[in-house]
Amino acid sequence: MSKNTTPAPPKYDVKIHSFRPEGSCKATASVNVYGDFAVRGIKVMEGSRGxxxxxxxYKAGNGEYKDICFPCTKEAKAEFDQAVVGAYQQALTQSQNATQEQEAPVPQQEQASQPVMAGM
Structure with missing residues (x-):
C-alpha cells in the first residue's frame, strides 16, 4: 500500500515590498504562514546589533508599542525572523545585481566595415 504524499508547502512565504536604504527601516514585508495566515506591515529594521x-x-495609551500579532515561542520567533531577514537579504542581493547589470558599461563593438550600397 503506497501513500500519496505531497510535499509540504513552505512554512513562510515572505514578500519584500520596498527597500529604504536611508534610515533605520530598511524594508517592509508580508508573510504568508503555511498558506493559511497572512501578516502585513512587517518591517526589517537596522539597530545597533544588526x-x-x-x-x-499599535501605540497603547501609556505610550508603549504593542505587537498586534507575533510568534508565541522563542523558537518560532527565531525561525520567523530568520525567514524574513533571509528573504530581505536575498531580495537586496538580487536588486543590487540588477542595478549593477544596468550600470555596467556596454562594450563598444569594433566598427566592422559595412557594405555600402551603390547609388540609387
Missing part, C-alpha cells in the same frame, strides 16, 4: 524584524504594532 537587522531585526518588527511586527505590526
Amino acid at each position: 537587522l531585526f524584524v518588527s511586527m505590526p504594532s
Whole structure:
C-alpha cells in the first residue's frame, strides 16, 4: 500500500515590498504562514546589533508599542525572523545585481566595415 504524499508547502512565504536604504527601516514585508495566515506591515529594521524584524504594532495609551500579532515561542520567533531577514537579504542581493547589470558599461563593438550600397 503506497501513500500519496505531497510535499509540504513552505512554512513562510515572505514578500519584500520596498527597500529604504536611508534610515533605520530598511524594508517592509508580508508573510504568508503555511498558506493559511497572512501578516502585513512587517518591517526589517537596522539597530545597533544588526537587522531585526518588527511586527505590526499599535501605540497603547501609556505610550508603549504593542505587537498586534507575533510568534508565541522563542523558537518560532527565531525561525520567523530568520525567514524574513533571509528573504530581505536575498531580495537586496538580487536588486543590487540588477542595478549593477544596468550600470555596467556596454562594450563598444569594433566598427566592422559595412557594405555600402551603390547609388540609387
